[in-house]
Amino acid sequence: MAKVVIIGGGASGIVAAIKASKKHEVTLLERNDKLGKKILITGNGRANYWNTLIESKYYHTDDVMALEDVLSHKDEVFSFLSSIGLYPKEIGNFIYPYSKSAASLRELLLYALQDKVKIITNFKVQEIIKVGKEFHIKSKDGECIKAEKLVVASGSKAMPKTGSDGSLYPILENLGHTLHPVLPSLAPLIAKHKVPSWEGVRVDASLTLHIDGEAVMQEEGEVQLTKNGISGICIFNVSGEASRALNKGSQVYITLHFLPFLENFAAFIRSRRTVMGNVSIEKSLESIFPYKLLFVLLEYASIEREKKLDLLSSEEIKRLERAITSFRVDIASADYEKAQVCTGGIPLKEIDVHTFESKKSKNLYIVGEILDVDGNCGGYNLAFAFISGYLAGSIL
Numbered sequence: 001m002a003k004v005v006i007i008g009g010g011a012s013g014i015v016a017a018i019k020a021s022k023k024h025e026v027t028l029l030e031r032n033d034k035l036g037k038k039i040l041i042t043g044n045g046r047a048n049y050w051n052t053l054i055e056s057k058y059y060h061t062d063d064v065m066a067l068e069d070v071l072s073h074k075d076e077v078f079s080f081l082s083s084i085g086l087y088p089k090e091i092g093n094f095i096y097p098y099s100k101s102a103a104s105l106r107e108l109l110l111y112a113l114q115d116k117v118k119i120i121t122n123f124k125v126q127e128i129i130k131v132g133k134e135f136h137i138k139s140k141d142g143e144c145i146k147a148e149k150l151v152v153a154s155g156s157k158a159m160p161k162t163g164s165d166g167s168l169y170p171i172l173e174n175l176g177h178t179l180h181p182v183l184p185s186l187a188p189l190i191a192k193h194k195v196p197s198w199e200g201v202r203v204d205a206s207l208t209l210h211i212d213g214e215a216v217m218q219e220e221g222e223v224q225l226t227k228n229g230i231s232g233i234c235i236f237n238v239s240g241e242a243s244r245a246l247n248k249g250s251q252v253y254i255t256l257h258f259l260p261f262l263e264n265f266a267a268f269i270r271s272r273r274t275v276m277g278n279v280s281i282e283k284s285l286e287s288i289f290p291y292k293l294l295f296v297l298l299e300y301a302s303i304e305r306e307k308k309l310d311l312l313s314s315e316e317i318k319r320l321e322r323a324i325t326s327f328r329v330d331i332a333s334a335d336y337e338k339a340q341v342c343t344g345g346i347p348l349k350e351i352d353v354h355t356f357e358s359k360k361s362k363n364l365y366i367v368g369e370i371l372d373v374d375g376n377c378g379g380y381n382l383a384f385a386f387i388s389g390y391l392a393g394s395i396l
């Protein structure tokens with residue numbers, strides 16, 4: 001029985017603690033006044049904690065082979081979650097607790113921890129020193145806790161108000177690790193030129209991410225137009241790629257197609273003219289686009305709202321086609337404060353993924369989102385946090 005300390009009472013740290021407590025004396029340190037603060041806001045409060053299709057192609061990482069090794073344990077970990085009482089509900093490929101309540105997922109995890117683990121909250125780790133074989137873990141208030149084995153499960157710096165602010169990255173660098181650039185992912189994108197007037201509009205659209213002029217990713221779904229830029233699940237899914245490109249100094253823009261089903265724009269205009277040629281362009285499109293968006297599209301195309309549809313010149317029709325089918329939004333950055341995860345972190349290559357032990361420092365284990373693994377929307381990130389926490393906690 002070893003003295004194990006786990007830093008971080010989130011998804012990965014709690015599961016690591018549940019498993020490690022079967023064999024060891026475990027202390028869980030958390031900077032917040034309660035555990036699992038981030039779990040409560042996952043999946044809009046419903047905790048999309050798993051996916052029926054957990055495969056490496058839905059993740060971004062520095063070491064795909066190692067990730068595949070990790071993910072091969074998915075069935076074992078899913079059974080473990082069921083064994084502590086989690087009853088799943090599938091909606092498409094997404095899996096939620098049957099209650100569709102993130103609070104119930106957190107309660108279940110806390111129940112499995114109960115009486116088996118010493119929990120210390122309001123303990124913000126500020127420094128870790130290795131003294132002989134021991135780790136000395138110091139809080140910002142000068143307290144010191146000693147460990148024979150240490151698990152770092154402190155998350156990334158996405159949405160720092162939940163507690164994970166990236167404070168362990170430099171500490172792990174001091175213990176010999178390197179760090180891949182940590183950037184927001186699954187995040188809203190901030191536009192270079194803001195369009196405050198379209199705030200609040202939600203539309204079905206397809207989008208293409210362009211990096212240095214090359215189309216690199218496409219998505220389709222609901223896009224939310226915000227005062228600072230664009231948001232929504234399909235934007236989230238390209239935001240990691242956008243962040244990495246921006247970090248390299250590339251030019252990044254997104255084109256939005258607001259009528260993705262449309263095959264032929266000229267035919268579309270001809271058919272609108274047949275029924276509404278004698279009315280203003282504004283009137284002829286009002287049943288298709290919300291007003292706020294319509295006005296932005298007409299301004300983008302430099303067409304007066306009152307101009308009759310029949311009187312549009314071929315040049316104006318081309319501009320309208322560009323506005324509706326490839327509206328360009330130049331991207332300045334992604335938003336950490338609203339990001340669900342971070343891309344980048346401690347390289348998976350620096351970890352033995354069978355045990356999650358660091359290759360740089362013996363008896364140090366690193367799990368969860370602090371590692372360079374981030375998944376798409378759909379339960380992939382909680383699943384990785386659970387699988388990595390489970391493996392480390394079972395083996396150490």
Ligand SMILES: Cc1cc2nc3c(=O)[nH]c(=O)nc-3n(C[C@H](O)[C@H](O)[C@H](O)COP(=O)(O)OP(=O)(O)OC[C@H]3O[C@@H](n4cnc5c(N)ncnc54)[C@H](O)[C@@H]3O)c2cc1C
Pocket residue numbers: 007008009010011012013029030031032035036037038039041042043044047048049050123124125126153154155156158159162163164165166167168339340341367368369370378379380381382383385
């Ligand atoms: C709004 C939102 C919605 C999301 N929805 C989903 C979803 O539906 N499905 C999905 O799969 N993923 C979702 N995610 C992502 C998912 O929540 C994370 O990937 C996952 O929680 C990461 O778990 P973790 O244990 O690695 O880190 P965290 O859950 O971030 O836990 C880390 C813990 O460490 C503590 N800590 C940090 N630094 C210190 C320190 N210095 N000292 C002491 N303690 C410290 C933090 O306070 C925190 O409690 C969402 C994220 C957000 C923000």
